[in-house]
Amino acid sequence: MARDLYDVAVIGAGPGGLSTALVLGRSRRTTLLVDGGAGRNSPAAGVHGMLACDGMAPDELRSAGSKQVREYPDVEVRDGRVRTVVSRQHGFAVELDDGRAAVVRRVVLATGVREDLPDVPGVAERWGRGVMGCPYCHAWEMRDQPLAVLATGGGDDAMFAAQLTRWSSQVTLCTNGIEDTGDEGVLRRCGVSVRSQVVRRVEGRDNGVEQVIFHEGPPLRCAGMFLHATTRQASALPAQLGCVMLDDGSVRVDDAGQTSVPGIYAVGDMARRESSPSGMTFVVSAAAMGFVTATTINQDLFLDTLSAD
Numbered sequence: 614m615a616r617d618l619y620d621v622a623v624i625g626a627g628p629g630g631l632s633t634a635l636v637l638g639r640s641r642r643t644t645l646l647v648d649g650g651a652g653r654n655s656p657a658a659g660v661h662g663m664l665a666c667d668g669m670a671p672d673e674l675r676s677a678g679s680k681q682v683r684e685y686p687d688v689e690v691r692d693g694r695v696r697t698v699v700s701r702q703h704g705f706a707v708e709l710d711d712g713r714a715a716v717v718r719r720v721v722l723a724t725g726v727r728e729d730l731p732d733v734p735g736v737a738e739r740w741g742r743g744v745m746g747c748p749y750c751h752a753w754e755m756r757d758q759p760l761a762v763l764a765t766g767g768g769d770d771a772m773f774a775a776q777l778t779r780w781s782s783q784v785t786l787c788t789n790g791i792e793d794t795g796d797e798g799v800l801r802r803c804g805v806s807v808r809s810q811v812v813r814r815v816e817g818r819d820n821g822v823e824q825v826i827f828h829e830g831p832p833l834r835c836a837g838m839f840l841h842a843t844t845r846q847a848s849a850l851p852a853q854l855g856c857v858m859l860d861d862g863s864v865r866v867d868d869a870g871q872t873s874v875p876g877i878y879a880v881g882d883m884a885r886r887e888s889s890p891s892g893m894t895f896v897v898s899a900a901a902m903g904f905v906t907a908t909t910i911n912q913d914l915f916l917d918t919l920s921a922d
């Protein structure tokens with residue numbers, strides 16, 4: 614049932630937001646969880662590296678999480694997207710795209726990130742199927758098969774290709790005409806082949822990858838492709854709220870998920886402590902951040918109540 618005032622709004626129902634809402638619900642905090650739909654890994658066939666759920670379909674994992682969260686009477690889930698969060702005297706007004714609104718004491722942003730993929734025909738539609746970003750999540754499924762790495766120019770393409778040789782001895786770095794792909798020596802030491810021609814397109818049935826076609830020279834047969842894509846915030850809310858960002862575009866948070874804006878927390882892929890490595894974004898870490906942040910907010914609200922007495 615809709616309320617006038619909630620303890621917390623959790624915006625985004627991926628692993629980060631769901632985990633936050635679960636622990637808040639278990640702490641008997643009135644929580645509004647806004648579910649904006651598909652998450653970052655939704656194109657993938659399975660979620661890997663998540664204990665007890667290894668290989669489960671991403672949507673199945675989300676709906677199992679959502680079902681568990683809905684069991685807690687203090688959690689209300691609304692489908693939709695949050696358009697604005699505006700600071701009020703004792704909290705925030707949260708407004709959804711369809712005009713529905715709520716007043717809350719704390720806000721948890723869990724809106725995730727999205728990739729900027731290279732503009733090479735065949736890549737975008739294969740993202741998450743034959744074209745992957747994270748070897749820890751997907752290289753095991755392509756082990757011992759010929760793999761292509763498409764350079765994106767971040768300066769670490771060579772090291773990325775070299776590390777993939779942990780999973781396959783047949784790795785080819787396609788520089789796509791990019792001159793600086795990083796440490797060339799590591800390519801030689803790890804036995805990575807190099808194709809320096811510009812890529813015309815990537816081909817394969819059922820959104821898999823079977824070959825890379827170049828502007829010149831023969832096609833490269835392969836069973837999958839990896840690339841390092843840059844990411845950006847999936848929603849405008851952190852910028853709208855004036856949250857301080859780190860160099861890689863993550864929202865800066867402290868150990869408890871607190872952003873630079875009092876009362877606004879952030880969890881999951883979108884947020885990072887300055888001391889944590891950039892780009893280490895996983896389902897298990899998003900869920901872990903959600904757990905810790907929920908306990909901090911519960912404690913914070915409890916202390917607020919004590920000091921008001």
Ligand SMILES: Cc1cc2nc3c(=O)[nH]c(=O)nc-3n(C[C@H](O)[C@H](O)[C@H](O)COP(=O)(O)OP(=O)(O)OC[C@H]3O[C@@H](n4cnc5c(N)ncnc54)[C@H](O)[C@@H]3O)c2cc1C
Pocket residue numbers: 624625626627628629630647648649650651652653654655656657659660661662663693694695696723724725726740741742745746747750751847848850880881882883894895896897899
């Ligand atoms: C192709 C691919 C495959 C991957 N495979 C794996 C894997 O096997 N194992 C692994 O550990 N990690 C994997 N990852 C990484 C994993 O997807 C993320 O680490 C994880 O989804 C992070 O969870 P999150 O809750 O932070 O964000 P997300 O899962 O992206 O969820 C964010 C949610 O916020 C919603 N949202 C955005 N804006 C709004 C708004 N304004 N209002 C309301 N809702 C909003 C979105 O719709 C989305 O549902 C993969 C990533 C990709 C791209």
